[in-house]
Amino acid sequence: MCAIVGVFGAKKASTVAYYSLFSMQHRGQEATGISVANGENISIYKKRGMVADVFSQSTLDNLEGTCAVGHNRYSTAGSDSAGDSQPVFAKYKLGEISVVHNGNLINKQEVRRELIDKGAIFQTDMDTENIIHLIAKSQEDSLVDRIKDMLTKIEGAYCLAIQSRSKMFVIRDRFGIRPLSLGKFKDGGYMVASETCAFDLVGAEFVRDVEPGEMLIFEEGEEPKSEMVFENVDFHPCAFEYIYFARPDSDIDGKNVYEMRLEMGKRLARETPAAVDLVLPVPDSGVAAAKGYADELGVPFEMGIVRNHYVGRTFIEPTQEIRDLKVKMKLSPIKHLIEGKRVAIIDDSLVRGTTSKQIVRMLLEVGAKEVHMRIAAPEIKYPCRYGIDTPTKAELISANYSVEEIREKIGATSLGFLSIEGLTESLGNERNYSLVSFDGKYFAGGNEDTLGCAGGC
Numbered sequence: 050m051c052a053i054v055g056v057f058g059a060k061k062a063s064t065v066a067y068y069s070l071f072s073m074q075h076r077g078q079e080a081t082g083i084s085v086a087n088g089e090n091i092s093i094y095k096k097r098g099m100v101a102d103v104f105s106q107s108t109l110d111n112l113e114g115t116c117a118v119g120h121n122r123y124s125t126a127g128s129d130s131a132g133d134s135q136p137v138f139a140k141y142k143l144g145e146i147s148v149v150h151n152g153n154l155i156n157k158q159e160v161r162r163e164l165i166d167k168g169a170i171f172q173t174d175m176d177t178e179n180i181i182h183l184i185a186k187s188q189e190d191s192l193v194d195r196i197k198d199m200l201t202k203i204e205g206a207y208c209l210a211i212q213s214r215s216k217m218f219v220i221r222d223r224f225g226i227r228p229l230s231l232g233k234f235k236d237g238g239y240m241v242a243s244e245t246c247a248f249d250l251v252g253a254e255f256v257r258d259v260e261p262g263e264m265l266i267f268e269e270g271e272e273p274k275s276e277m278v279f280e281n282v283d284f285h286p287c288a289f290e291y292i293y294f295a296r297p298d299s300d301i302d303g304k305n306v307y308e309m310r311l312e313m314g315k316r317l318a319r320e321t322p323a324a325v326d327l328v329l330p331v332p333d334s335g336v337a338a339a340k341g342y343a344d345e346l347g348v349p350f351e352m353g354i355v356r357n358h359y360v361g362r363t364f365i366e367p368t369q370e371i372r373d374l375k376v377k378m379k380l381s382p383i384k385h386l387i388e389g390k391r392v393a394i395i396d397d398s399l400v401r402g403t404t405s406k407q408i409v410r411m412l413l414e415v416g417a418k419e420v421h422m423r424i425a426a427p428e429i430k431y432p433c434r435y436g437i438d439t440p441t442k443a444e445l446i447s448a449n450y451s452v453e454e455i456r457e458k459i460g461a462t463s464l465g466f467l468s469i470e471g472l473t474e475s476l477g478n479e480r481n482y483s484l485v486s487f488d489g490k491y492f493a494g495g496n497e498d499t500l501g502c503a504g505g506c
Contacts, residue, residue: 050294051135051151052076052121053229054247055210057217057267058238062117063109065240069247070119071100075296076151076243077123080134084147086214087114088269091145095120095134115238116217116267118210120149133173136212141185143192144214150177151243152206152227155434160202179203184211193218193266197278206287206435208259210241217267223279224492225261226287226435226483228301231273232256239273241265244299258302285483285492287435291476292426293334293397304476307337312475313425313467314341314395321465322346323393323421327386331396331408332356338425339395348393353386354408380408388416391462398426399455399466402446406459413460422461427469428452431489 052073056062066083081103082095092112096103100121120135136147154160157176160183165171169182183202187195196211196218206226211218219241221229232240232253240253248255259265262279290301297307314337328350330339336352343350357379392412399405405422412420428447442448446455447466456464467475469487476482485491 050076050123052243052247053149053151053208053210053241054117054119054243055149055212055217055219055241055267056117056119056238057240058115058269059117059234059240060115061109062115063112065251066117066119067100067104067109068251069240069242070121072247072250073121073242073244073296074100076294077121080122081120082134082136083109083112083117083119084136084138084212085112085114086116086145086147086212086217088215091138091147091212091214093136093138093147095136097134115269116212116215118147118149118212118217120151133175135175135177137173137175137177137181139181139185141181143195146181146184146192147212148177148180149210150175150180151208151229152222153435154179154203154207155205156203157205180209180211192216196220196264200278208243215269219259219265219267220278221259221261221263223262223282224285224483225282225302226285228286228290228295228299229259230255230257230300231259231265239267244295244301246296246299249298255300283481283492285481288472288476288482288484289398289433289486292472297334297337302480309476310334310337310397310425311341311344313472314338314343315345316341316471316475317395317423317425317465317467318342318345320468320471321423323423323463323465324391325393325419325421326390327351327353327392329353329387329392329394329412331380331394331404334397335395335425338397339393342393342395342423342425351383351386353383353392354394354411355381355383357381380411382411382415384415387412389418391419391421392417393421393423395423395425397424398429399424399446400429401444402455402459405461409460419462420460421463422456422459422465424464424466426467427472427484427487428466429486431486433486434491435483435485 054069056065080097081100084093136149138147154176164182183199184195187198189195207222208227208229209220232248262282264276264278266274291309295306328343330336430448
């Protein structure tokens with residue numbers, strides 16, 4: 050899950066982009082970058098690492114201009130992303146261009162082969178580079194028409210911010226799979242970001258969500274122009290944004306993430322209750338669901354596991370060995386709260402089972418009498434092609450074992466998952482959510498044996 054930001058008409062656009070990316074660090078830790086346009090040229094700086102480590106004040110000062118696009122990269126497990134950071138920059142017939150992308154193009158390889166046959170030379174493995182080549186090779190006269198031409202050739206999940214020397218173009222795919230919101234500054238200027246938490250930090254006012262299939266065009270001295278670039282819009286927002294990826298203080302497509310997770314926890318308690326003395330969350334993304342679970346059961350809620358916030362999210366580390374080590378590094382149970390108690394431990398999802406097994410073991414080692422694992426999401430049985438790092442069916446524990454077999458593997462007293470119906474009712478049945486990780490229903494091509502994130506996200 051990547052983060053993108055686009056800033057237009059701000060005096061210190063690079064600084065706004067920096068703080069926006071900082072607020073969305075949870076969406077990607079592998080690499081980060083910002084490009085800035087000043088009307089004459091585009092300057093870019095990107096590097097592997099965390100936002101606060103990559104950028105210095107002098108670096109931001111050198112990125113002069115009122116239009117900026119930025120990106121935090123989330124890499125596929127096992128890939129080497131040293132050269133795959135964004136923005137992707139190029140010089141072409143109409144001038145200079147810079148692109149940032151959150152999502153995954155499911156026809157990446159097909160498009161890339163066609164481009165290579167026509168003489169294109171690729172520098173990275175990112176599907177985002179396809180976008181640059183498609184725009185550059187288009188025979189349309191204007192950039193906006195070249196972008197539209199490019200959009201007819203790509204399929205999948207994408208939110209894009211495309212920057213020229215004087216304009217910015219923002220596009221959300223016709224399924225609206227990945228989130229994207231528009232904000233406005235009090236003293237003029239606009240920004241878009243993957244999550245609304247970025248607006249809060251930089252003092253922008255939320256205006257609205259970018260609609261599925263919509264393109265916003267930003268030009269100096271004008272209000273953003275909106276154009277629907279797809280006739281057939283079929284809204285499928287990703288349910289995983291509410292389950293795990295988004296920050297709880299963000300609003301995704303009009304729904305507050307914290308409130309949605311709270312409701313998931315309450316529904317989980319109704320579906321799979323447990324006779325326990327205490328409810329604990331797996332911090333941080335399990336907190337709201339655990340609060341809802343405890344409230345529904347009328348059982349005390351405690352932050353009985355302390356998280357070391359200087360260790361990154363284990364799910365998005367590129368190797369299994371690092372994930373195993375970081376579970377121990379980042380989570381520590383409070384013994385006097387847990388010893389002798391029957392506890393329910395609430396997590397947002399269960400993918401490989403590695404983290405859950407280690408958490409159950411830790412709780413038993415500090416004296417828990419029983420450990421009831423509850424998951425505030427359905428069983429993940431299928432890879433997702435739209436930008437979630439669940440690479441193969443073989444790695445998904447729920448795709449290969451029954452609930453009882455998983456319970457035995459992780460050592461829990463009992464194990465329960467939220468049903469698919471419980472999830473959709475918690476989120477609201479008025480939308481047709483993307484649930485491919487749970488039900489395997491691919492609405493934009495794909496099959497369960499295909500890799501999730503191919504590089505753009």
